[in-house]
Amino acid sequence: MNLVDVVDDIYKNEAVKDIPEFRSGDTVAVHAQIKEGAKTRIQIFQGVCIGIKHYGKTSGHFRVRKVSNGIGVERVFPFHSPLVKKLEVLQKGKTRRAKHYYLRDRSGKSARIAIDYDRK
Numbered sequence: 523m524n525l526v527d528v529v530d531d532i533y534k535n536e537a538v539k540d541i542p543e544f545r546s547g548d549t550v551a552v553h554a555q556i557k558e559g560a561k562t563r564i565q566i567f568q569g570v571c572i573g574i575k576h577y578g579k580t581s582g583h584f585r586v587r588k589v590s591n592g593i594g595v596e597r598v599f600p601f602h603s604p605l606v607k608k609l610e611v612l613q614k615g616k617t618r619r620a621k622h623y624y625l626r627d628r629s630g631k632s633a634r635i636a637i638d639y640d641r642k
Contacts, residue, residue, distance in 0.1 A: 530580040535602040538578060546571050546622055547615030547635050552586060552599055553608040564607060567597055570615070570635060572622040577601075587625060589633075594626060614638045 544550060551568040569588030576582030582601045587594060599606050616638035625633050 533580060533602060535604060537604075537606075538601050541578075541601070541609045542611050544571060544609070544611045545615075545617075546574055546620055547617035548611050549613035549615065549635075550586060551610040551612055552597075552606060553610075554597075554599065555605045555607055568612070569595075570622065570625065572596070572625055573620070587622075589629075614641045616641075 548571050549569070550571050551566050553564050553566055556563055556565045567586060567588065569586045571584055572587045573585045574582070575584075578601055580602050583598050584601070585596055585598050587596045589595070614637065615635040617635055622635070
């Protein structure tokens with residue numbers, strides 16, 4: 523076992539096993555812990571997952587995009603972050619791409635992803 527594997531084992535978060543399986547194009551709600559001064563609270567960030575890198579691994583993360591007040595907002599959530607408390611898959615998207623960066627340039631109906639009713 524090399525040093526990289528030892529560090530990965532140390533920083534591994536066991537809550538990753540509770541994350542449901544999802545893909546790029548799915549609408550997800552991420553319950554993230556926010557720290558404001560001395561207080562902490564849970565904030566829900568709901569949007570479309572536009573990209574996943576290294577699914578479930580220590581260095582892996584996923585990118586979620588939403589439009590808030592007409593402005594596009596993206597956040598990157600590491601899989602093994604202790605600040606990600608829960609992830610819910612709200613809608614499964616019917617897509618043929620791995621990365622949905624083209625949604626950044628679109629607005630309105632052209633920015634929507636069709637629902638995949640066949641996927642369980």
